[in-house]
Amino acid sequence: MIIPVVILCLVFFLTITRQIGNVRLDLWQIMGLGALAVLLSGQIPLQEAMESINVDVMLFLFGVFAIGQALEASGYLSQVSYNFFKSAKNMDAIILFVLFGMGLASAFLMNDTLAIIGTPVVLLLARQHQINPKVLLLALAFAVTTGSVASPIGNPQNLLIALNSGIKDPFVVFARYLLLPTIINLIVVYFVLKFFFKEHFSTNVLNHSQPQICDAKLADLSRLSLILLISLVCVKILIQLFSISFDFRLTYIALIAAVPVLVFSKKRFEIIKKMDWHTLFFFASMFILMESVWDSGFFQGILVNTKQNVVSIPMILSVSVVLSQFISNVPLVALYLPILSHASVDTGGLLALAAGSTIAGNLSVLGAASNVIIIHNAEKKGNVTLSFIEFAKIGVPLTIIQTGVYWFFLSL
Template identity: 30%
Template sequence: MSITLIVFLVVYLGMILGGLPGLKMDRASVALGGAVALLAFGALDGAAAIATIDFGTLGMLFGLMLVSVQLQTAGFYAALSGMVARIQATQVMLLGLLIALVGVLSAFLTNDVVAVAMTPVVLAIALRRGMNPLPFLLAIALAANAGSVATIIGSPQNMLIAQRLELGFGGYLVYALVPALLALLVVWAVLAFAYRGRWTLEGSEAPRPDALPDPSFDRWETIKGLLVLFFLLYAFVFTEWDRGMVATVGGVLMLFNARFMARPMLEKVDWDLLILFVGLFIVNGAFANAGFSTELVTWLRTMGVDLHNSSVLFAATAVLSDITSNVPTVMLLLPFAGEDPLAGPLMALASGLSSNLIIIGSLANIIVVDAAAAKGLKISFWNFAKIGLPVSVVTLSIAYLWVRLVVAH
């Protein structure tokens, strides 16, 4: 067995387990370790390793992260979530407004940052108003995942798919907008039904609310961040400029700031995700260069599984995204998506909507569950799955049927 195959198998074992047994490693460090091992053992040289890295995708991801950090630091997310949570309306109506807000924000900004910024505000306000915070916290996670599928910049894997398959912003929207909107509606309906009659926490169940997070809101810095975001969207839709470079320039402009220190902003960038991308680019590139991808496809075809079939690819992406996580899954399966024009949109929809199935399906889910646990509100694996399973099954079905039966015809 070659060193390339051994490293590939070990790395994807780490993707499945979230680390390696006996070692305090996460997915990013496992991917980085695999890439370094390939270089150290001579499985590929430095030039070949660099050639496997998609710098356009990294540039898009890094730049949009910085724009999102700018808005977070300016208090934009906290102000919006606080405004919605303070509206005097029924809990069901508040739930719908929150889902709509999170979904829209997650379609254009990094959904994990949206979850990080909004969760503490919604949690604190819900407890102060005597409401059960669990449906509202779950709404943040589920809506962040559902809303992120709407655009090519809604999630890291969408950016990768769009870059590799050269998907246009508007063209992808035709496939994804309706499934995303219907997915948000499904999230609202399932949560409203599941928590009917349980909108308050009684007696000892109700944790003591913390002080509200810092409500400071910087209007001018928010305007600056939104203007850059609108410019990036304009460039993505109406120009042929390099998306990675445009996003990187826009993001770095956020660091030229007279009010916010650059270092704390850079510290909020998800460097682990960027490292994961780099490591997996190299590991998957070496795997393909060694011819193992071709051998895998040939073997699967003998077993009756054709990954070049977009329907099979949709199903494989949906299943594997909850096993190895969505980014590693997309990076593994993307080389098989080049023949059918529907394959890219179907992969993006499958990887995003399947994230709602279980807690470890996305970082947004983990952020919400940890926030609830910090207040003594336990969301177990099965309690999450009871909500996530119907949401995932229904929304994946909607997405597949929309692309296959409506858009394709």
């Protein structure tokens, strides 16, 4: 049963090196090899592997990818980006706009959504103003991960906690406990980036040029899709706030919002063709590999058999940050929640689990799905990438500081 864990370690190693001999590997290929390895070694039956693929997540990503592709192809995304960033006159302002614009938006539109829409935006900014794209990509990755902490619908693991922990009025509770430390942690990201990339924070005045719409009809449909996406998310928030018993999944929101560009656009097949299928393949492979690792019981045994007090806030934060790197944050939360419920932990402990399992995404490339989306899109659209080491060099100290901030506020 240790074989899936060994394969997972090999996947981590290949993610760091991105190389087999003289062959350069993409992240989707590495994860695909991991999934293939557990299948061929008999660690997971084919039927169980297929059932492990989360259809809701795949359809959600499909819908948002379609909207993102249409927004970019029509030129409407560039126009929206111009209107948002035109008042940012220097590098400091650009970074702060990315952190607080993308970060706080991710709390309500979900971090993966902002990763999909935000990547072409920051790549465009980098090209227009001769900014190192890696700085903006890191800012985007840290922003959508950190910002999503403050809301029960900011990411899948928060939603799981909100729905299964018995927290009453989750939007109010998440905001009360996590909004202020999240804002502080977004400021922390700014100073950490400025420390590591101080030579890129020039005081030169930036002049923004207004882009033109490439395809007016597709832009209109893209605008409609974007309005639908935001409106339906607001409906879901109201359903949550008023505790209405209605299964209005994020999957439905993404697919309904994608209808204008996939049904009414004449370029629907071009949109589908140019979507980021490699990222979808990555997620399907990741579900298979993580299910095999989960079935091994290796990490569950470590958590259950540890002699430490795993229900204290410091331990919840530490364990969730570390183990989320190996079994992903949603399975980690699914494992940890029953332990916390059995121990009757208070709201602070439950929100520590939400915060820790989320900011785990700032530690490494594989810590959050949004990181993979950003890197895949950057490689595809901008011919630029972030290596495992480049990400971790900034992500590790950042995560340590952010963990301390949440620890302080949740322990009050």
